[in-house]
Amino acid sequence: MTVAARIATSAALLILLLVAALSYHLAVVHRLAASNRAISTHQVRLVVLTLEQLAMIDHIEESARKLAATGDPGYGEQLTNRIMTFESALRRLSSFDVADSERAAIHRLGGEWRRFLAQLPAPGDLLSGTAPAERARRLGGGLARLGDLRSAAQELVAAANQELSHQGERAESARRGSERWVLAVFAVALLSGSVAVALAIRAIQRPLRRLIEATGRIAEQSYDFELETHGEDEFARLSAAFNEMAKRLAELDEVKRNLLSHVSHELQTPLASIQESHLLLLDGLAGPLTAEQRHLLELDVASCERLGRLISNLLERSRLDAGSLSYEIAEHDLGAVARATVNEVAARAEEAGLLLVSDLPREPLLVPCDRERIGQVLRNLLDNAVKYSSAGGRIEVSLRMAPAPPAGMPEHSRAAIENNGAFVLLEVADEGPGVPAAERERIFERFYRAQRGSGGPSGVGLGLAICRDLVEAHGGAIWASANSPVGSRFQVLLPAGVPERRPAPAGALAAGEQP
Numbered sequence: 465m466t467v468a469a470r471i472a473t474s475a476a477l478l479i480l481l482l483v484a485a486l487s488y489h490l491a492v493v494h495r496l497a498a499s500n501r502a503i504s505t506h507q508v509r510l511v512v513l514t515l516e517q518l519a520m521i522d523h524i525e526e527s528a529r530k531l532a533a534t535g536d537p538g539y540g541e542q543l544t545n546r547i548m549t550f551e552s553a554l555r556r557l558s559s560f561d562v563a564d565s566e567r568a569a570i571h572r573l574g575g576e577w578r579r580f581l582a583q584l585p586a587p588g589d590l591l592s593g594t595a596p597a598e599r600a601r602r603l604g605g606g607l608a609r610l611g612d613l614r615s616a617a618q619e620l621v622a623a624a625n626q627e628l629s630h631q632g633e634r635a636e637s638a639r640r641g642s643e644r645w646v647l648a649v650f651a652v653a654l655l656s657g658s659v660a661v662a663l664a665i666r667a668i669q670r671p672l673r674r675l676i677e678a679t680g681r682i683a684e685q686s687y688d689f690e691l692e693t694h695g696e697d698e699f700a701r702l703s704a705a706f707n708e709m710a711k712r713l714a715e716l717d718e719v720k721r722n723l724l725s726h727v728s729h730e731l732q733t734p735l736a737s738i739q740e741s742h743l744l745l746l747d748g749l750a751g752p753l754t755a756e757q758r759h760l761l762e763l764d765v766a767s768c769e770r771l772g773r774l775i776s777n778l779l780e781r782s783r784l785d786a787g788s789l790s791y792e793i794a795e796h797d798l799g800a801v802a803r804a805t806v807n808e809v810a811a812r813a814e815e816a817g818l819l820l821v822s823d824l825p826r827e828p829l830l831v832p833c834d835r836e837r838i839g840q841v842l843r844n845l846l847d848n849a850v851k852y853s854s855a856g857g858r859i860e861v862s863l864r865m866a867p868a869p870p871a872g873m874p875e876h877s878r879a880a881i882e883n884n885g886a887f888v889l890l891e892v893a894d895e896g897p898g899v900p901a902a903e904r905e906r907i908f909e910r911f912y913r914a915q916r917g918s919g920g921p922s923g924v925g926l927g928l929a930i931c932r933d934l935v936e937a938h939g940g941a942i943w944a945s946a947n948s949p950v951g952s953r954f955q956v957l958l959p960a961g962v963p964e965r966r967p968a969p970a971g972a973l974a975a976g977e978q979p
């Protein structure tokens with residue numbers, strides 16, 4: 465199932481359940497409205513009409529009594545009209561669509577009415593031709609039925625009231641039932657919707673996390689992974705494309721490394737011979753030189769040296785990348801290594817108008833290391849110090865024992881060291897432009913050069929990356945900080961104990977050998 469289909473299914477399920485809950489709720493509201501309508505039309509009209517009938521019974525009694533007392537035909541006519549009104553209202557009551565209890569009460573009222581009419585003398589028998597006493601006697605039987613008629617009407621009012629409250633109760637219980645149902649349906653919708661959404665998110669999250677990890681590994685130029693490509697969804701297709709891209713990148717990287725290593729290697733020999741020829745010319749082997757010719761040749765020799773250092777950095781990088789670099793670890797006096805390297809760079813520093821001072825211990829400082837590689841690290845740092853400082857600046861090299869990593873050491877460098885007791889700390893500080901804090905870590909990445917406008921000293925950005933690889937191979941750490949008051953300070957911390965000797969990969973070359 466594709467990711468889009470999974471999301472669509474969970475959304476559809478949620479929508480379906482919500483529509484069901486809404487429809488049910490609408491049906492209940494409709495039922496409640498109908499029941500309210502019934503209450504307001506039938507029941508209320510029934511109660512009002514019955515109350516009017518009760519009042520009419522009083523009016524009929526009043527007219528009958530006045531007729532019997534006076535024998536006035538006006539009252540006879542009034543009585544006849546009121547009887548007709550009562551009868552027409554009774555017919556209307558019988559036509560109502562009412563509950564069984566109310567129907568029975570209406571029926572009883574009709575019966576009592578008929579019995580009352582049967583006992584009531586015709587209005588003509590109560591007119592003035594008859595003696596008042598006789599009229600009162602004739603009326604007596606009818607008036608005696610009025611009590612039952614009244615109680616039948618009151619019974620109907622009571623039945624109507626009861627039905628009214630029953631209907632109210634029924635509406636209330638329907639409302640409560642609907643509320644429960646709607647809440648239950650909403651809860652089920654919410655729960656199943658959440659589960660469906662959580663499943664959809666999980667289905668997206670897992671492959672996404674793997675893709676993020678793989679992207680991070682590609683950023684670190686490590687291609688030895690293969691993403692899972694099971695299934696038919698978009699992620700499976702993306703993972704397959706990603707694997708293909710990683711494979712291509714690995715091939716390209718390999719091609720680039722080989723090319724770099726071959727070109728650098730091929731450049732080394734002609735460069736050495738050019739340098740040799742220039743030195744012979746400078747020695748006067750081909751005849752005396754004018755001052756100008758000598759100056760030009762000296763510039764060429766300096767350029768050749770720079771090019772030589774660049775080529776050896778490129779070769780070193782290729783060997784480190786290929787893992788074909790082995791280390792000759794032995795106890796070496798680090799003070800002597802530093803002294804030799806400082807001497808190598810001294811002439812160049814002087815030419816650049818820089819003051820190179822060193823603070824190295826007199827007594828031997830024996831540290832297990834590959835002296836060539838550690839010499840190379842210090843050479844790269846000093847090269848940078850000379851290259852990036854301006855004339856008149858001071859470069860200071862120092863070496864000392866350190867019982868523990870220094871306080872200002874960055875956390876990630878602390879994690880890189882293999883602590884086995886004491887350390888030695890090698891430092892190169894200069895008064896150059898310094899490295900902005902945001903870039904102090906990035907300058908150790910390959911081919912990264914700090915941004916400082918156009919121009920400036922040339923380089924490819926490999927020196928420090930090589931330094932970090934070499935130092936970490938010794939179980940140490942290297943980092944940059946600010947020098948006070950200006951410039952930068954590069955610090956190299958090496959374990960002073962005997963580190964484990966790193967096994968060289970198969971076919972590895974000894975340090976200094978050519979590939």
Ligand SMILES: Nc1ncnc2c1ncn2[C@@H]1O[C@H](COP(=O)(O)OP(=O)(O)OP(=O)(O)O)[C@@H](O)[C@H]1O
Pocket residue numbers: 774777848849852894896897898899907908912913914915922923924925926927928929952
């Ligand atoms: N002493 C220093 N003072 C100021 N900036 C420095 C110093 N050392 C290094 N940097 C900055 O760090 C960057 C990386 O240095 P790195 O030695 O790796 O490369 P590079 O000197 O540019 O080239 P190369 O590969 O020839 O050494 C440099 O481009 C520079 O911007």
Ligand SMILES: [Mg+2]
Pocket residue numbers: 844847848923926927928
């Ligand atoms: Mg450099």
